[in-house]
Amino acid sequence: QQQVKQSPQSLIVQKGGISIINCAYENTAFDYFPWYQQFPGKGPALLIAIRPDVSEKKEGRFTISFNKSAKQFSLHIMDSQPGDSATYFCAATDTGNQFYFGTGTSLTVIP
């Protein structure tokens, strides 16, 4: 059973556009929601993370929107650049002992 469901599977965006990736979860005990960026042949790198006590967190061009009642959270990449082309994973944890990852979104930013 997939604990965290991620969509879309792939996304193509024009340079300068907004990329939006969505995740949904069922376990209301989850209290930490990170997003990771992964380039081919590399390990995932933490981009930004949020806890349920806030509805939005922004770091540079990256914003997480969190909807606790809907059990959904999303990553927004503003002014998308070709260098942002990568695979993005959402994740969630309750105790920090085990993290559950989404299936990933392959983002392509067209120049």
Place this chain on the structure above:
Amino acid sequence: DTGVSQDPRHKITKRGQNVTFRCDPISEHNRLYWYRQTLGQGPEFLTYFQNEAQLEKSRLLSDRFSAERPKGSFSTLEIQRTEQGDSAMYLCASSRRDEQFFGPGTRLTVL
């Protein structure tokens, strides 16, 4: 370099052989995780250590897999009697709290 390191980066083995991977976490991180990632999927949790204690182990982890973290420093993941289905990227991550830092991974190919 003070990041998470993994060795080897690539391993090709024949079915039935045993393999061992090593992970060196960031020095002040007491938490260490192992994940498996197959093509097009998110990292799948395998096991978690806090210092030298193995606190979580995935139910999906067969008894052919074993992990250790002697003295709470580096960790090893051993796969016995490898099968073709074990071919994957094996990722290690470490953290002090919730922010995980991933290593570059070990790519295992079982022929």
